[in-house]
Amino acid sequence: MVAMSITAILGYYLLPKSKLILENKETWFVKKIKIGVEPIIRWSIRNAKMGIGVAVISSLLTFILIFQAGKEFLPPFNEGTLTIGVSLPPGTSLTKSNEIGAKLDAAFLSVNGVKQTARRTGRAEDDEHANGVNTSEYEVDIDETLDKNRIISDLKKVIATIDLSGANVSIGQPISHRIEHILSGVRAPIVIKVFGPELDENQRIAQQVQALLETIPGTLNPVVEQEVGVPQVEIIPNRDQLAKFGFTLGEVTEIIETALNGAEVGTILEGNRAFDLKLRLDPEIIESPEDLKKLPILAPNGQTISLSQIAKIKVTEGRNTISHDNGQRRTVVSSGILKGDSVTLSNLLKRKSKLN
Numbered sequence: 001m002v003a004m005s006i007t008a009i010l011g012y013y014l015l016p017k018s019k020l021i022l023e024n025k026e027t028w029f030v031k032k033i034k035i036g037v038e039p040i041i042r043w044s045i046r047n048a049k050m051g052i053g054v055a056v057i058s059s060l061l062t063f064i065l066i067f068q069a070g071k072e073f074l075p076p077f078n079e080g081t082l083t084i085g086v087s088l089p090p091g092t093s094l095t096k097s098n099e100i101g102a103k104l105d106a107a108f109l110s111v112n113g114v115k116q117t118a119r120r121t122g123r124a125e126d127d128e129h130a131n132g133v134n135t136s137e138y139e140v141d142i143d144e145t146l147d148k149n150r151i152i153s154d155l156k157k158v159i160a161t162i163d164l165s166g167a168n169v170s171i172g173q174p175i176s177h178r179i180e181h182i183l184s185g186v187r188a189p190i191v192i193k194v195f196g197p198e199l200d201e202n203q204r205i206a207q208q209v210q211a212l213l214e215t216i217p218g219t220l221n222p223v224v225e226q227e228v229g230v231p232q233v234e235i236i237p238n239r240d241q242l243a244k245f246g247f248t249l250g251e252v253t254e255i256i257e258t259a260l261n262g263a264e265v266g267t268i269l270e271g272n273r274a275f276d277l278k279l280r281l282d283p284e285i286i287e288s289p290e291d292l293k294k295l296p297i298l299a300p301n302g303q304t305i306s307l308s309q310i311a312k313i314k315v316t317e318g319r320n321t322i323s324h325d326n327g328q329r330r331t332v333v334s335s336g337i338l339k340g341d342s343v344t345l346s347n348l349l350k351r352k353s354k355l356n
Contacts, residue, residue: 078148083177084108084138084155085170090228090320092134097121100162101136107158108140113151115141139174149339152220168223171336188334189342190219192349195328199319202331203227209333212352218345220336225323227331232318233289241310246300252310255297260286289313 015021026034044051086104088097101119108117117140122133142151152171159169170188177188192209194202206224213222237252257263262280269275285291293308307313323330337345 078144079173079175080142080144081174082138082140082142082152082155083172083174084140085168085172086136086138086164087168087226088134088136088164089167090132090134090226090230092132094121094133097133097136100164101138103162104136104138104159107162108138108155111151111154111158113143113146113154115143117141156221168226169221170223170334171220186332186334189337190222190335190345190349192333193325194331194333195325197329199227199322199329199331202329206331206333209349209353212349213333213335215352216345216348218337218339222333222335225332225334226320227322228320229317230320231315233292234314234316235292235307236312236314238310238312245303245305245310247310251300252297256307256311259295289315 019025020027084104086100088100098121101121105117105119108114117138119136119138121136123131123135140155142148155171172188190213192206192213194206194209196202196205203224210222210224213219235256237249239249242249242252258279259281262278264276265279266277267274268277281295285295293306293313295307296304297307297310299305323332335345
């Protein structure tokens, strides 16, 4: 690309004005090259068959090496710094994250080859890549004169000594992580996305893929995207009862939405400042299914009834997060690379998945 664009443009503007071209001269560097190359060219002319044979053999060896070489979008970087991401179970408090973070900091510094560490826990809600306080990123500076794979192996060993039940741990490098996030939306060189409408089935398949990745040499810490069940209150309107009391489904939905989420009912003025006045239920009532059942509602016929008379209220389990790609639900399995390249490891995973 550079040879076809930048080189051609620079040549167009610079070469016509070159003094050497105008005076038909050569630089000392070109003269030296000609002195060295001339005997080889003359020998090739005198021994044409042998010269062609050497060229053909060289071309064949080049093609063989090309097919055996790794197939990466970008060559592996040696940045001198590792990025270690630790995602504790959703809902973990900042105090607990800091407590575990301090233990990990001390463990990382105990590894031979680690010079210093820095940690960031959580990201602000308005951040482009907002994260909860259960997520921490560690920047670990390493000694570039030592074997990086050995340092990563030692880091994995010290991480295993700390109780990180339910946590996902990923190991990579800062710039590589940013590029990978741009390419796939996930900070990992190997990303498998499982699509489907049923979240439980997606999670089951994702765990199978993770198990296959762990059997492939060269992969590094395969993990499944964290999806944790959280309790939620489900309100299911009874259409027959709605008709009995003269409600429409839309009216009841609006009443419930106002009660749970609140609604702006006015504006309060204080000097030159304006504040919206929002009406909603007491949070303690919202968090109690039994209190929600007793919520009084004025029916169109003037009768006061409870919410439980026109709707079924129950506590179910939902997901803490549901991720989508192009409108489809998906679960991500990701892995780092300790040895090899992403294309070779991906092909190995495809072969293993067909066998299973």
